[in-house]
Amino acid sequence: MTAGAGRPGPLRIANCGGFYGDRLSAAREMVEGGPIDVLTGDWLAELTMSILAGNRLKGRPGYARTFLTQMEQVLGTCLDRGIRVVSNAGGLDPAGCAEAVSALADRLGLRASVAHVTGDDLMPLAGPPVNAGTGEILRETPLTANAYLGGRPIAVALEHGADVVVTGRVTDAALVTGPGMWWFGWRPGDLGPLAGSVVAGHVIECGCQATGGNYAFFEEVPGLPDCGFPIAEVYADGSSVITKHPGTGGLVSTGTVTAQLLYEIASPRYLGPDVTARFDTVHLEQEGPDRVRITGVRGEAPPETLKVAVTYVGGYRNTMTLVLTGLDIAAKAQAAQEAIWARVPRDSFDQVHVELTPLGPHAYEPGTAADTGGTALLRITVMDSDARKAGRAFSSAVVETGLASYPGFFGLTPPADASPYGVYWPSSVDARAVLPVVTVGGVRIEVPYAPPGPLVSPDAYGPTGGVTDHQAAPPYAGDLTAGPVRPLGRVVGARSGDKGGDANLGVWVRDPARYPWLAAFLTVERLRELLPEIGGLPVERFALPNLHALNFVIHGLLGRGVAASPLLDAQAKALGERLRAVRVPVPP
Numbered sequence: 001m002t003a004g005a006g007r008p009g010p011l012r013i014a015n016c017g018g019f020y021g022d023r024l025s026a027a028r029e030m031v032e033g034g035p036i037d038v039l040t041g042d043w044l045a046e047l048t049m050s051i052l053a054g055n056r057l058k059g060r061p062g063y064a065r066t067f068l069t070q071m072e073q074v075l076g077t078c079l080d081r082g083i084r085v086v087s088n089a090g091g092l093d094p095a096g097c098a099e100a101v102s103a104l105a106d107r108l109g110l111r112a113s114v115a116h117v118t119g120d121d122l123m124p125l126a127g128p129p130v131n132a133g134t135g136e137i138l139r140e141t142p143l144t145a146n147a148y149l150g151g152r153p154i155a156v157a158l159e160h161g162a163d164v165v166v167t168g169r170v171t172d173a174a175l176v177t178g179p180g181m182w183w184f185g186w187r188p189g190d191l192g193p194l195a196g197s198v199v200a201g202h203v204i205e206c207g208c209q210a211t212g213g214n215y216a217f218f219e220e221v222p223g224l225p226d227c228g229f230p231i232a233e234v235y236a237d238g239s240s241v242i243t244k245h246p247g248t249g250g251l252v253s254t255g256t257v258t259a260q261l262l263y264e265i266a267s268p269r270y271l272g273p274d275v276t277a278r279f280d281t282v283h284l285e286q287e288g289p290d291r292v293r294i295t296g297v298r299g300e301a302p303p304e305t306l307k308v309a310v311t312y313v314g315g316y317r318n319t320m321t322l323v324l325t326g327l328d329i330a331a332k333a334q335a336a337q338e339a340i341w342a343r344v345p346r347d348s349f350d351q352v353h354v355e356l357t358p359l360g361p362h363a364y365e366p367g368t369a370a371d372t373g374g375t376a377l378l379r380i381t382v383m384d385s386d387a388r389k390a391g392r393a394f395s396s397a398v399v400e401t402g403l404a405s406y407p408g409f410f411g412l413t414p415p416a417d418a419s420p421y422g423v424y425w426p427s428s429v430d431a432r433a434v435l436p437v438v439t440v441g442g443v444r445i446e447v448p449y450a451p452p453g454p455l456v457s458p459d460a461y462g463p464t465g466g467v468t469d470h471q472a473a474p475p476y477a478g479d480l481t482a483g484p485v486r487p488l489g490r491v492v493g494a495r496s497g498d499k500g501g502d503a504n505l506g507v508w509v510r511d512p513a514r515y516p517w518l519a520a521f522l523t524v525e526r527l528r529e530l531l532p533e534i535g536g537l538p539v540e541r542f543a544l545p546n547l548h549a550l551n552f553v554i555h556g557l558l559g560r561g562v563a564a565s566p567l568l569d570a571q572a573k574a575l576g577e578r579l580r581a582v583r584v585p586v587p588p
Contacts, residue, residue: 196238223249
């Protein structure tokens with residue numbers, strides 16, 4: 001069946017969760033707030049897989065139990081109205097999650113067809129996985145290894161009458177692409193529609209971030225405490241409209257959608273198991289209040305490999321936080337460390353991370369000559385393979401310095417035991433070596449991977465996939481040093497996040513006339529000047545002229561991933577806001 005040969009559009013796909021821990025009432029709000037055809041939710045951040053693995057080791061379910069709470073609230077209504085439910089809440093145990101949903105339906109006196117998708121779990125691995133970013137071979141014992149599946153198994157489950165589809169590790173966008181395949185009859189060669197659905201899925205996957213949540217210009221968002229979750233109205237050609245239920249708080253604008261499009265991406269060539277979506281072809285239009293239309297998305301063939309998320313136990317960690325106040329902040333930080341390392345030698349740990357974070361507008365700024373007062377946090381994190389060494393042997397030693405350290409000593413953390421931490425290890429696998437399986441109504445259906453062809457050769461891209469500077473924007477003829485000095489954030493928005501051990505930082509201007517200035521001003525070299533924390537780390541810059549935006553990928557900023565990162569901002573969520581606070585010359 002060709003694209004558009006299925007049912008008429010639009011297909012209204014609602015999101016009710018962007019992470020494991022999101023608002024529990026969201027499913028009920030989306031089901032009762034207006035007409036929808038599919039209810040989806042994304043539970044599986046990279047960190048979540050490590051959390052679920054830890055739960056499983058403790059004898060707890062390897063799936064997201066909050067999904068069952070939501071289903072108890074809405075399953076009956078969904079069945080009455082024909083609303084299909086698609087969720088990756090199955091985590092490391094999709095079959096167990098589906099069984100729990102079926103048991104819930106029985107308890108509620110409901111008849112529901114519950115399908116689950118497996119095949120993503122690659123354990124035990126045939127050999128040590130290679131890190132996709134560094135080429136290193138993993139020497140540790142993997143705890144989990146899950147391939148990112150696409151939308152086709154979800155579509156198969158829906159085609160076989162499933163009311164609820166529970167998956168394990170699929171791409172976030174697959175929760176939209178799969179229902180689109182089912183509804184419109186898209187096949188592997190329908191690259192344009194598939195790419196459009198990937199973009200729509202990327203926009204709504206993080207819940208309220210598409211409707212004004214965490215938005216750089218948050219003061220413009222009405223009713224933020226009651227922010228409504230997003231809906232994607234998807235059409236047969238892959239175009240979509242992002243909206244929300246009437247009467248809910250929040251805002252759907254080209255700005256809020258742009259912010260989410262820039263979240264946790266790398267190259268504009270967005271690789272996925274079903275299609276490669278070209279984010280540099282996305283066109284946004286404000287169609288009406290709280291309605292943004294997405295059109296023009298080009299699709300290319302998917303890669304011949306699937307991304308694989310591998311996790312392993314990295315060791316044990318412990319963090320103690322001290323508050324430094326008043327004069328001589330740098331000297332106080334040094335005194336605090338000397339007192340601590342005199343009791344527990346610094347070089348006795350596998351890793352030590354010390355972070356001095358200024359607080360408040362008049363806080364001490366590290367690296368400046370003037371140290372005239374302020375407040376700062378001193379966070380000391382130790383990591384070690386020995387839980388006892390990283391545990392109270394460390395934290396108690398910090399507390400013991402309390403009466404023999406710097407003036408004004410006080411801490412924010414009591415002495416505690418060390419906790420295990422996981423490491424995220426990105427890898428890949430030949431797509432033909434992975435066999436997704438759908439189980440519905442007791443029937444097992446294999447869904448072999450069938451890409452439409454080889455990757456299209458890069459055209460407008462350099463060796464790393466980035467648009468070159470001369471293609472990024474028209475040349476800027478003005479003086480980059482002219483204009484009043486003010487915070488960069490008064491004219492640009494930003495959204496940042498984590499990609500394994502890397503961080504991404506998307507920056508855009510709302511006035512298209514300013515884009516040539518942004519593209520000329522915010523080079524990689526300038527970014528290093530404005531954000532010294534980047535240091536000498538490798539940085540890639542990608543241009544998205546249609547969005548009046550730039551995207552930077554800072555490799556290695558988060559070390560070995562969020563679960564292992566000792567940084568205060570371990571997911572780089574505030575990286576963009578730190579950039580927006582820097583004062584620079586801005587043309588009028």
